[in-house]
Amino acid sequence: MENTRVLIIVCDGMADRPTRARGFQTPLTMAKKRYMDRLARTGSIGLMYPIGPGISPGSDTSHLAILGYDPYKYYTGRGALEAVGAGITLNPGEIAFRCNFATVDNNMIVIDRRVKPTPEERTDFALTINKLNLGYPKISLRFVPTVGHRAILILRGEGISRRVSDTDPHVEGRAVQRSTPWDDGEDSEHTADFMNEFTARSHLALKEHPANKERIKRGLPPVNVILSRGPGTIPPIQTLTAKYSITAACVAVVPVVRGICRLAGMNLIDVQGATGGLDTDYAAKADAAIAAMKEHDLVLLHIKAPDVASHYGDLEKKVWTIERIDEAVKRILESLDLNTCYVVLTSDHATPVTVRDHSADPVPILIAGPDFDESETPTFSEKTAAAGNLGTLCALNLMPILMSRLGKTGKFGS
Amino acid sequence: MENTRVLIIVCDGMADRPTRARGFQTPLTMAKKRYMDRLARTGSIGLMYPIGPGISPGSDTSHLAILGYDPYKYYTGRGALEAVGAGITLNPGEIAFRCNFATVDNNMIVIDRRVKPTPEERTDFALTINKLNLGYPKISLRFVPTVGHRAILILRGEGISRRVSDTDPHVEGRAVQRSTPWDDGEDSEHTADFMNEFTARSHLALKEHPANKERIKRGLPPVNVILSRGPGTIPPIQTLTAKYSITAACVAVVPVVRGICRLAGMNLIDVQGATGGLDTDYAAKADAAIAAMKEHDLVLLHIKAPDVASHYGDLEKKVWTIERIDEAVKRILESLDLNTCYVVLTSDHATPVTVRDHSADPVPILIAGPDFDESETPTFSEKTAAAGNLGTLCALNLMPILMSRLGKTGKFGS
Numbered sequence: 170m171e172n173t174r175v176l177i178i179v180c181d182g183m184a185d186r187p188t189r190a191r192g193f194q195t196p197l198t199m200a201k202k203r204y205m206d207r208l209a210r211t212g213s214i215g216l217m218y219p220i221g222p223g224i225s226p227g228s229d230t231s232h233l234a235i236l237g238y239d240p241y242k243y244y245t246g247r248g249a250l251e252a253v254g255a256g257i258t259l260n261p262g263e264i265a266f267r268c269n270f271a272t273v274d275n276n277m278i279v280i281d282r283r284v285k286p287t288p289e290e291r292t293d294f295a296l297t298i299n300k301l302n303l304g305y306p307k308i309s310l311r312f313v314p315t316v317g318h319r320a321i322l323i324l325r326g327e328g329i330s331r332r333v334s335d336t337d338p339h340v341e342g343r344a345v346q347r348s349t350p351w352d353d354g355e356d357s358e359h360t361a362d363f364m365n366e367f368t369a370r371s372h373l374a375l376k377e378h379p380a381n382k383e384r385i386k387r388g389l390p391p392v393n394v395i396l397s398r399g400p401g402t403i404p405p406i407q408t409l410t411a412k413y414s415i416t417a418a419c420v421a422v423v424p425v426v427r428g429i430c431r432l433a434g435m436n437l438i439d440v441q442g443a444t445g446g447l448d449t450d451y452a453a454k455a456d457a458a459i460a461a462m463k464e465h466d467l468v469l470l471h472i473k474a475p476d477v478a479s480h481y482g483d484l485e486k487k488v489w490t491i492e493r494i495d496e497a498v499k500r501i502l503e504s505l506d507l508n509t510c511y512v513v514l515t516s517d518h519a520t521p522v523t524v525r526d527h528s529a530d531p532v533p534i535l536i537a538g539p540d541f542d543e544s545e546t547p548t549f550s551e552k553t554a555a556a557g558n559l560g561t562l563c564a565l566n567l568m569p570i571l572m573s574r575l576g577k578t579g580k581f582g583s
Numbered sequence: 584m585e586n587t588r589v590l591i592i593v594c595d596g597m598a599d600r601p602t603r604a605r606g607f608q609t610p611l612t613m614a615k616k617r618y619m620d621r622l623a624r625t626g627s628i629g630l631m632y633p634i635g636p637g638i639s640p641g642s643d644t645s646h647l648a649i650l651g652y653d654p655y656k657y658y659t660g661r662g663a664l665e666a667v668g669a670g671i672t673l674n675p676g677e678i679a680f681r682c683n684f685a686t687v688d689n690n691m692i693v694i695d696r697r698v699k700p701t702p703e704e705r706t707d708f709a710l711t712i713n714k715l716n717l718g719y720p721k722i723s724l725r726f727v728p729t730v731g732h733r734a735i736l737i738l739r740g741e742g743i744s745r746r747v748s749d750t751d752p753h754v755e756g757r758a759v760q761r762s763t764p765w766d767d768g769e770d771s772e773h774t775a776d777f778m779n780e781f782t783a784r785s786h787l788a789l790k791e792h793p794a795n796k797e798r799i800k801r802g803l804p805p806v807n808v809i810l811s812r813g814p815g816t817i818p819p820i821q822t823l824t825a826k827y828s829i830t831a832a833c834v835a836v837v838p839v840v841r842g843i844c845r846l847a848g849m850n851l852i853d854v855q856g857a858t859g860g861l862d863t864d865y866a867a868k869a870d871a872a873i874a875a876m877k878e879h880d881l882v883l884l885h886i887k888a889p890d891v892a893s894h895y896g897d898l899e900k901k902v903w904t905i906e907r908i909d910e911a912v913k914r915i916l917e918s919l920d921l922n923t924c925y926v927v928l929t930s931d932h933a934t935p936v937t938v939r940d941h942s943a944d945p946v947p948i949l950i951a952g953p954d955f956d957e958s959e960t961p962t963f964s965e966k967t968a969a970a971g972n973l974g975t976l977c978a979l980n981l982m983p984i985l986m987s988r989l990g991k992t993g994k995f996g997s
Contacts (some may be wrong), residue, residue: 569637571637581638583643
């Protein structure tokens with residue numbers, strides 16, 4: 170239908186898993202969420218596998234799928250998506266690693282994985298690292314601090330590959346890892362060697378850095394190692410505008426979501442008070458999405474909070490985030506007309522509070538709008554979605570379904 | 584089960600889309616259709632994606648899928664299917680275009696896309712066109728008028744490809760299009776050149792044709808151009824007999840459906856009074872299908888009418904066609920024994936009256952027979968099908984399901 174627009178609300182990790190111990194209740198069945206329920210009643214609901222049955226998604230692969238990009242084809246590592254999301258311009262062929270400023274002891278055991286230098290220190294450390302000459306004439310590096318303890322390392326040159334392992338041990342109390350190649354390729358071996366050299370040499374340079382001597386004097390942990398993980402290149406995806414002739418925007422804080430959306434050609438909308446945490450300004454994000462709907466055919470509103478509560482294993486807090494999101498849904502229903510707008514409400518994956526991590530469970534999805542049948546379901550939950558009128562979909566189906574409703578795709582055959 | 588037979592009733596475009604503006608009613612919920620409802624109650628129902636979620640099918644791709652041929656593998660253009668459906672024998676490698684007799688003005692703007700010459704004129708025009716020498720020694724052409732304004736152009740020879748664009752602008756008031764290659768292949772370029780030469784030279788020959796001078800004298804539009812579209816080659820499919828050791832027949836009028844069925848090795852049954860339009864003889868078609876069930880393991884009964892009403896955007900008329908089909912279903916239920924016959928009732932795609940074109944929506948499907956569970960559903964509709972006991976299928980699943988019930992397929996593994 171012409172001039173019809175779409176709002177996709179992705180509630181990160183909101184879906185959960187009913188357990189016997191909790192009487193098969195989930196945060197969605199426990200939360201008071203009048204407006205989500207109303208939307209479910211007057212729209213279609215179903216189950217959606219972010220990737221497929223039994224596949225536990227990252228936020229990166231699931232968002233690629235939600236936006237219509239097959240992650241099995243287009244997922245080329247998280248680093249590049251984070252880099253782009255942090256506003257860094259990455260060129261094809263460049264490899265980006267997510268990095269942490271961290272502290273190791275004399276045995277290279279990681280004491281603190283997340284050390285936040287001051288802005289001045291960050292600049293100093295970056296300068297030192299960017300000046301390193303590692304003896305690889307065909308590889309150049311670019312080290313860019315982003316926020317807090319985070320930075321991006323970018324490799325450029327010949328004979329490089331993203332198929333190498335992390336130096337980050339991912340937990341404290343373990344040694345910095347040697348990067349190893351994931352395959353037999355010469356480039357992968359070459360890149361792993363480079364990363365090991367980078368880790369050793371940047372450790373030496375940081376250890377002796379005057380700023381660290383100052384930090385130690387002040388009783389602060391020295392920033393004496395750069396941990397790297399998630400190497401990636403930018404995926405060769407077509408923008409949504411090129412694919413479907415639509416304009417699109419995203420309201421999100423989380424860098425990897427912003428990165429994917431930016432690569433998809435979406436406008437990134439910044440919102441005052443949006444934190445990506447439990448304390449985010451839910452109303453402000455909803456209002457920003459409502460405003461963006463005036464200018465765009467498609468808006469993605471991403472809310473991280475339920476995932477955060479889930480990772481803490483905090484059921485009560487997760488219920489609380491869903492109730493806050495429900496208030497945002499209320500604002501949206503008061504502003505958007507379902508005769509001319511589609512509203513999609515779903516999760517990028519389940520993050521069961523019992524698991525405290527992403528899981529492979531399918532997630533409930535709700536699509537309301539001018540021409541999606543009413544479900545007549547009293548509530549929106551994992552249980553009602555399983556019997557819903559949308560049936561069972563995969564996230565990769567979502568964009569084709571929506572874009573065909575918007576008249577943006579053609580017929581297969583004639 | 585041995586000696587069990589299958590009748591598949593394909594109601595073209597019968598499935599529709601519930602809209603908020605119409606209180607989520609559809610032609611299927613509005614029509615009085617006692618016999619379909621009875622069949623649904625005593626059979627299994629579910630949703631079927633003709634191709635897949637979000638994919639809007641042509642009648643060609645969807646019928647290939649319904650008959651068990653993956654359209655992503657076997658769809659090689661509509662022209663060949665139409666040609667075969669019109670009774671033309673096409674050889675592998677030959678490329679068939681659907682053609683219209685049409686009228687252009689002096690600037691090659693199409694004034695009338697559908698001009699019906701008299702039978703004598705058709706023969707004369709075809710003779711002229713078949714005599715054209717276009718200066719492509721390796722390509723020969725065959726031009727065969729079929730019905731009314733329609734004809735088929737067949738190319739045969741070396742260095743030809745079906746991957747070229749249409750010369751038909753598809754709407755009146757626009758110029759005849761230049762055929763362009765769809766890919767970089769030399770054959771495609773060669774074929775596009777040939778088609779442009781064909782269009783120009785046949786235009787010149789027809790313009791000066793005595794029969795056209797006569798037409799103009801009589802105040803009729805001259806048939807001065809041949810518009811071509813939908814080039815295709817015959818798909819390399821195995822017949823149903825070869826695949827499943829069954830005999831099969833089809834009761835259909837629409838050429839593309841007949842073409843696919845003929846390629847599938849099915850007997851084409853002609854029915855007096857069957858028109859492919861709203862005024863078709865529904866009872867006669869039902870009776871022909873019932874009769875064919877005596878001689879065949881599988882019969883496909885195709886009824887075009889609901890699609891026709893949908894393309895007109897005529898809700899009332901669409902409801903009316905469903906009620907006429909219901910009378911046909913009554914005859915079928917009175918004649919066939921569900922203890923020894925399977926009856927499948929479905930659509931090849933949805934054609935929502937609000938859209939007036941095919942859509943990507945899933946379609947309701949009903950399978951009744953000796954050993955499909957009863958749904959106990961009061962009615963057959965998009966909504967009840969979504970909660971049906973068949974779950975959600977793709978059209979490509981249908982034949983394997985039916986053929987395994989008939990004992991025509993083996994085990995995968997042992």
